Amino acid sequence: MLLRYLYLLRSSWPRTLELTYWPTLQMLIWGFMSQFLYANSSYVFRAFGVLLAAVMLWDVLFRGQLGLSMSFLEEMWARNLGHLFVTPLRPYEWVLSLAVDEPDPRPARHVAGRTAGDPALSLFDLCDGAAASSRSLPCCWSWAGHWAWRSAG
Amino acid sequence: MLRNDGAMQRCTSLRGGRSPPVMRHIGAMVELAVKVENLVKHYSGTVAVDGISFAVGRGVTAALLGGNGAGKTTTLSILLGLLLPTAGQVQVLGEDMLRHRYRVLPRMNFSSPFVDLPHRLTVRQNLLIYARLYGLPSRGERIERLAEDLQIGEFLERPAGKLSAGQKTRVALAKALLNEPELLLLDEPTASLDPDTGDWVRSYLEDYRARTGATILMASHNMGEVERLCSDVMMMKAGRIVDRGSPEALIDRYGRTNLEEVFLHIARGSRTELEPVS
Secondary structure, eight states, X not given: OHHHHHHHHHHOHHHHHHHHHHHHHHHHHHHHHHHHHHHHSOHHHHHHHHXXXXXXXXXXXXXXXXXXXHHHHHHHHTTOHHHHTTSSOOHHHHHHHXXXXXXXXXXXXXXXXXXXXXXXXXXXXXXXXXXXXXXXXHHHHHHHHHHHHHHHO | OOOOTTHHHHHHHHTTTOSOHHHHHHHTTTOEEEEEEEEEEEETTEEEEEEEEEEXXXXXXXXXXXXXXXXXXXXXXXXXXXXXXSEEEEEETTEETTTOHHHHGGGEEEEOTTSOOOSSSBHHHHHHHHHHHTTOSSHHHHHHHHHHHHTOGGGTTSBGGGSOHHHHHHHHHHHHHTXXXXXXXXXXXXXXXXXXXXXXXXXXXXXXXXXHXXXXXXXXXXXXXXHHHOSEEEEEETTEEEEEEOHHHHHHHHTOSSHHHHHHHHHTTTTTTOOOOO
């Protein structure tokens, strides 16, 4: 399912742009402002910087929620849910795939005893280089978030 | 037109080298693929399925026939576990569908022209995702073989939303056959197809059942298709099974010349005195 959403993002550049542009812009603006306040201001202004960082993180969550909703609606529009829910895919796996990116799925794929139709494979079984690509976006967020947090003090 | 070379070998290898499916099914001729008892489904006051009972043996092609709103699609949806019944028991491939749905789902599949694949993804991407969801080994190889069998190779790299109705149906069939299902549920498998493509799909389904010994349960409005493919027909009306038998038996029973006339006879209420059969 993660691969499915990766294919979807790849096939729609406006969505990818929309998903990355605004959070990046806000992170840059608020990050620099927070850093400025942290370096040049009193204790009160430092607290204000933390508040700004919170606003920034809220935007990340907001965009994440937007992306999740869009992916869900995409399934509805494509009338694909009927096909999805007659596969061994469990609802929680589907919800997780909408929300989470598996950091390194490769070990899960090689667990002995997994056979055709094993529902546990459906979420984590990625290969063919797709995993590396799908990781790039969350890694970018992780790095940006880390940087923003440090900037905010 | 159909290419069946090495088909049996393919089946055996796909199922991990066990005995060929045809032999397994012949050995298990008395086993039931589907068993439904007193199935009831209400939609906020509307009775969609009204206490039907039936069983379908393994290796059989059966059909649910009936007018619009007769309860065919609801019955199929319950068999797939997409809907919960209001009351009744459903056993699929020997498992209780309400309790052990995930044991059965890898062994069955479904195709309908009314359920689509994501439009923006290419046919190959779509098939690859479903192959992963079914946890198939050697997915690429399996997709290539199906593409060859169903003649979809030329548009594997095309987005699913840009296919014609006939192409979409063949792709949906490829998706439904990815896991080589023991039970294949089809909702109007040849709806909106031209006669040539429709005939081709019917031939492929006949061949698939003969090759694998799979059970096929379909809902259809195409009487010619049902006469040709099915050995067991259940006539539904207002959520009930009002008659059942082979196409020949039904035609004889109603003194008609073909199944379409039998269908019209029942649908127009000429046989309202019929008690539901189980």
